[in-house]
Amino acid sequence: MTQQLSQTPSTEPELTGVRNFRDVGGLPTGDGRQVRYGRLYRSGHLAHATAGDATFLAGLGLHTIFDFRNAADQKLEGPDIELPGVRNVNLPLTDPADGAEFWKMVRDGDLDELRSILANGKAAGRMTETYRLIIKERTAEHSQVLHALAEDSVPALMHCAAGKDRAGLSIAVALLALGVERDAIVADYLKSNDPHRRYLVKRGDNAPSGTSPEVMDLLSPLFDARTEYLDAAFAAIEETWGDVERYLNDGLKLAPETRERLHSHFLEDA
Numbered sequence: 001m002t003q004q005l006s007q008t009p010s011t012e013p014e015l016t017g018v019r020n021f022r023d024v025g026g027l028p029t030g031d032g033r034q035v036r037y038g039r040l041y042r043s044g045h046l047a048h049a050t051a052g053d054a055t056f057l058a059g060l061g062l063h064t065i066f067d068f069r070n071a072a073d074q075k076l077e078g079p080d081i082e083l084p085g086v087r088n089v090n091l092p093l094t095d096p097a098d099g100a101e102f103w104k105m106v107r108d109g110d111l112d113e114l115r116s117i118l119a120n121g122k123a124a125g126r127m128t129e130t131y132r133l134i135i136k137e138r139t140a141e142h143s144q145v146l147h148a149l150a151e152d153s154v155p156a157l158m159h160c161a162a163g164k165d166r167a168g169l170s171i172a173v174a175l176l177a178l179g180v181e182r183d184a185i186v187a188d189y190l191k192s193n194d195p196h197r198r199y200l201v202k203r204g205d206n207a208p209s210g211t212s213p214e215v216m217d218l219l220s221p222l223f224d225a226r227t228e229y230l231d232a233a234f235a236a237i238e239e240t241w242g243d244v245e246r247y248l249n250d251g252l253k254l255a256p257e258t259r260e261r262l263h264s265h266f267l268e269d270a
Helices: 051-058 071-077 100-108 111-118 122-137 139-151 166-177 182-193 213-223 227-241 244-251 256-266
Strands: 033-035 040-043 064-067 087-090 156-159 267-269
Touching (some): 100 111, 111 122, 111 213, 122 139, 139 156, 166 227, 166 244
Parallel strands (some): 064 156
Antiparallel strands (some): 033 267
């Protein structure tokens, strides 16, 4: 049963072991309403949450945590902490073996290897293509999340590793289903660039060139939130389904009554 939580924003917490956390409440819809506070959160992974972080998260009254990481991510960072009474749903949005060699080179490769896979727009190109593929090929997973939210999974937190790409797209899809204005979706997405939110880039202890300025410049497109990435996702919706309405109806299989339940859970008059 959905908990009736406060509809006013709380001060954003300074979590120690969880990055990129925020409540998406307050975002405006096209019909003059707004997303309720205390219903939908996003963050990076919870594997390194401190005791204080866990206390804060437990106090949110969460029903479900959606973890979009794959097995390789979980092996690297560890499993999420478990919060009392909270359901953890692992729903990988990439194949466990996808890009394993690529990410090994990101962590351990020398400068020439990094140049070969990332320079001259290759890194940004990989990101835009990933966003397009997730939208086009992961409709079943996104549909599952939205149907769960319409039923009993509120309040919910969505996260991946950095809370930027897979979680960012999943949040964007949920916000589209709620009728949130596209500019507001983009503005929320770009908050992942705030210095205190950014994923901490990891390189192997013995990685050649370590985190030199050139290495960090080459890696930057992978760890940035860029409007062009989210625009590629929106373009994939339009190219595949024609418009957002057909995407919601035909791609995500959201019946009118399902969308109405989502609206009743997440929206209030501004």
